[in-house]
Amino acid sequence: MLTTRSLILICSATLLWAFSFGLGSQVVTHRLNDQDVSDTIIGLSHAFYYLGLAVASCLVPFMTRRLGTARCAAVGMIGAGATLIAFPFGADEVSWCLLRFLNGCAGAMSLVPLETLVSRDSPSDKKTQHFAYYGVSLTVGGALGIGLGLHWHQPGEIVAFYLGGAPALAAGGMLAILLRPRELAEQQGPAFALNWRANYLSFATAWWQGFLEGGMLVFLSLFLVSRGFSVDFAGVLMGVVMIGVIVFQVPVSWLADRWGNTPVLLACYGIVGFGLMGIPWLAGPIALAAALFVFGACTGAMYPLGLARLSGNVPAGSLTRAYAWYLAIECIGSLGGAAVMGRARDIWGESAMFGVGLAALLLVLLGWAVLGWPRRKFAESNRANRGVSNRAPAESVI
Numbered sequence: 001m002l003t004t005r006s007l008i009l010i011c012s013a014t015l016l017w018a019f020s021f022g023l024g025s026q027v028v029t030h031r032l033n034d035q036d037v038s039d040t041i042i043g044l045s046h047a048f049y050y051l052g053l054a055v056a057s058c059l060v061p062f063m064t065r066r067l068g069t070a071r072c073a074a075v076g077m078i079g080a081g082a083t084l085i086a087f088p089f090g091a092d093e094v095s096w097c098l099l100r101f102l103n104g105c106a107g108a109m110s111l112v113p114l115e116t117l118v119s120r121d122s123p124s125d126k127k128t129q130h131f132a133y134y135g136v137s138l139t140v141g142g143a144l145g146i147g148l149g150l151h152w153h154q155p156g157e158i159v160a161f162y163l164g165g166a167p168a169l170a171a172g173g174m175l176a177i178l179l180r181p182r183e184l185a186e187q188q189g190p191a192f193a194l195n196w197r198a199n200y201l202s203f204a205t206a207w208w209q210g211f212l213e214g215g216m217l218v219f220l221s222l223f224l225v226s227r228g229f230s231v232d233f234a235g236v237l238m239g240v241v242m243i244g245v246i247v248f249q250v251p252v253s254w255l256a257d258r259w260g261n262t263p264v265l266l267a268c269y270g271i272v273g274f275g276l277m278g279i280p281w282l283a284g285p286i287a288l289a290a291a292l293f294v295f296g297a298c299t300g301a302m303y304p305l306g307l308a309r310l311s312g313n314v315p316a317g318s319l320t321r322a323y324a325w326y327l328a329i330e331c332i333g334s335l336g337g338a339a340v341m342g343r344a345r346d347i348w349g350e351s352a353m354f355g356v357g358l359a360a361l362l363l364v365l366l367g368w369a370v371l372g373w374p375r376r377k378f379a380e381s382n383r384a385n386r387g388v389s390n391r392a393p394a395e396s397v398i
Contacts, residue, residue: 002121002130009179010114011133015141016171017077017110022145023164024084024103025217026238027153030231031088032096033222034155041093043342046218048097050210050338052104053331057324060112064320069113074176076109081168088158104331110168112327116320117181119311127311128261131304132253136246139300141167143242150221150235199313200371204364205265205306206326207333211360212272212299214334215341219353226350227283237285237292244293245300252301256308265305268298269361276358280351303330333360 025046032042064072083103090096115134122130145164152160220241224234256264275295282288307326314322337360344352 001123002118006121006179006181007118007130007133009174010117011137013073013077013171013175013179014111014114014134014137016167016174017080017107018138018141019145020080020084020141020164020168020171021107022142022217022242023149023152023160024087024145026146026149026221026235027160027164028087028096028100029218029222030150030153039219039222039342039345040339041342043215043218043338043340045093045096045100046214046338047335049100049104049107050214050331050334052101052106053108054104054328054335056105056108057112057328057331060108060324061321063109064113064116068181069117069320070175070179070181073110073113073179074172076106076111076113077168077172077175079103079106079172080110081165081172082106084168085161085165088161108324108327108331110171112320112324115307115323115327119307119323120319121181125257128253128257128304128308129250131308132249135253135300135304136249139242139245139249143239143246146217146221146242147235147239150231150238153231197371199310201262201265201368202306202310202313203326203329204367205302206330208360208364209299209302209306210330210333210335211337211340212333212357214337215353215357216337218338219341219345223350223353229285233285237289240289241292241296242300244296244298248297248301249304252297253304253308256305261305261309265302265309268302268305269365271295271298272302273358273361276354276361280354 028045029042032045060072067075080103083099083106087096087099087103090099118130118134119127149160149164152163154160221231221234221238224237225231229237252264252268272295275291275298279288279291279295282291307323310322310326311319337357341353341356344356348355
């Protein structure tokens with residue numbers, strides 16, 4: 001059982017890692033932009049970060065069996081801090097992409113073990129809420145990192161990279177010294193079957209949420225600056241996005257535990273889709289801030305909702321492997337989002353990133369419609385998500 005102390009420790013370490021991640025996403029972008037690097041190259045460098053996340057995710061189950069979940073997360077967070085600090089010493093595209101790749105590998109080692117602990121050891125009736133606390137920690141840290149990264153960044157200076165790497169190093173030390181989880185061996189026998197039809201919406205949500213996050217984190221601040229806002233005010237608006245996530249994570253998880261993950265997740269899809277259509281047309285700071293607030297709330301809720309849906313279909317001993325796949329698929333989406341949105345901006349202009357995100361959303365929902373979902377299975381999914389059903393992990397949740 002996950003104790004309150006362990007949950008607080010995991011969330012604290014996650015917040016520190018996310019601060020490093022959020023700050024890095026901005027100072028890397030603006031450092032390269034200051035050097036007159038094209039948006040295509042900026043997007044590519046961030047794509048290599050997500051490639052590292054995806055590649056390392058596939059290896060995390062092996063590493064956790066050898067190192068243990070807490071030690072694996074600690075090593076990952078230390079590596080994340082070290083590679084961010086090293087980034088400004090890169091001299092060309094190859095070194096930038098390599099350092100971002102290694103930073104992504106360290107991120108996978110940090111997140112997958114902690115997500116496994118939260119899911120595996122949380123009570124079934126509080127699993128989505130515990131994921132929400134974990135998600136809030138990610139978001140609070142990321143919001144602080146993004147806002148302060150934009151504020152601390154100064155052309156030609158590298159102090160912001162040190163300020164971003166230090167918290168991740170501290171988080172790794174905290175986990176190595178203080179976290180002592182109950183270890184559970186992976187189940188022996190056939191490997192976890194990646195049932196695409198049964199888990200389509202969970203994995204597709206991971207991909208699309210990653211696609212949107214990968215592009216927006218890299219380019220949203222540049223879009224806001226292009227609309228005439230200062231870099232500092234763009235940082236404030238980026239923070240508003242994160243505040244939306246923070247405020248709504250726990251209430252959304254409460255709704256999902258009672259109404260079912262699937263209806264709440266689909267509502268988030270709809271609201272985010274309207275945001276992608278409307279935000280490029282908003283010019284006033286108040287209207288834009290309000291739209292970004294709601295946009296961030298619904299976007300941020302999708303990651304823990306997808307994880308919670310997936311956990312109901314996977315035996316406890318295979319959770320690490322399942323979450324490794326989930327994170328890898330999200331990172332493939334992030335890789336594509338950063339690269340495709342960067343190329344779209346170079347070809348069609350600043351607002352093209354929103355149209356690309358909307359097209360990806362429609363692609364996900366079209367795939368779900370093509371696969372179909374029987375009403376009976378939809379109802380069973382909702383009952384299982386609300387804890388009404390005590391069956392073994394379902395094979396029919398779409």
